[in-house]
Amino acid sequence: MAPRAKASTETAEPARRSSRISAQPAKVVEAVKETVKKATAPRTKKRSADADEGDGGESAPAVKKVTAPALEPINIGDTLPSYIVKNEKDEDVDVATLAAEKGVILFLVPKADTPGCTQQACGFRDIYPDFASLNFDVYCLSADKPAAQSKWQTKKNLPYPLLSDPQRVLITALGAGEGGKTKRSHFIFEKGGKLVDKKIPVKPVDSPKLALEFVKSLAPSAAEA
Incomplete structure (x- = not known):
């Protein structure tokens, strides 16, 4: 009978361990x-x-x-600074070189291919040969991307380059950038890059005529150049 009691004790041991775990x-x-x-x-x-x-x-x-670094304000008598912009072909252009060989007309538009800007741009297009004969180049400057400028140039047969200044760094230096917008205007630089005239703001229909009148007033010195 003793061996049976021992076996009973051994089989009961695992049950006691299980009871301790479940009692946690x-x-x-x-x-x-x-x-x-x-x-x-x-x-x-x-x-x-x-x-x-x-x-x-x-x-x-x-x-x-x-953010592109700001330029110093450009006033009458100042010269074009060295600053890189893109043209309508997405090529780099240093504005300091624009007036190296000729005088420069730089006209600014708020937005490409809009009614007022198109009137201004086409006005410069129609009398472009007159500026060329007086040894002046014409450039349009805006905050539009080169792709938009190229499309507008083709659409309206604009014979001059269009310059892109998306952050309005040069536009602001010229005094035509305010509140994230571009004021319609134009600026005239003689050969060598010195600013000699500006109109800001200006009406679309008046801008080309006033620019040509001023350039004609410089005709004798321009012819000497």
């Missing part, structure tokens, strides 16, 4: 679950927020806005 307090189990939940929670949102604050997070690096 419920709050301990919940604590374990909460710890696991926090450890496995996704961290994408936190990294994104940190990156937005500019801490150098790799998942979404902060994007810095690049």
Whole structure:
């Protein structure tokens, strides 16, 4: 009978261990679950927020806005500064070189291919040969992209280059940029780049005529050049 009692004791032992496990307090189990939940929670949102604050997070690096440096104001007697713009062919043009060989008419429009700007641009187109005969080149300057300028140039058969200044750096230096807009105007530079006349603001129909009148008044010195 003794061996049977020993066997009974050995089989009962696992049941006692199981009872101890199941008797663990419920709050301990919940604590374990909460710890696991926090450890496995996704961290994408936190990294994104940190990156937005500019801490150098790799998942979404902060994007810095690049602003072109400002130019000094250009007044009567000042010369064209060295500043790179794009023409309608998306080529770089240094405005300081525009008046190296001839005088320059630089007329500014608020927006390409709009009624008033088209009237002004076509006015310069129609008397363009007169400016050329007086040893002056004509350029249109606006904040439009080169692609829009090229389309407008083709549409209206504009014979002169169109210059793009999207951040209005040169436009502002000329005194024609205000509140994110371009004031209709024109500026006349003699050979060598010195500003000798400006009209700001000016009406679309008047701009070409007034520019030609002023250039004609310079005819004797222009002919000597």
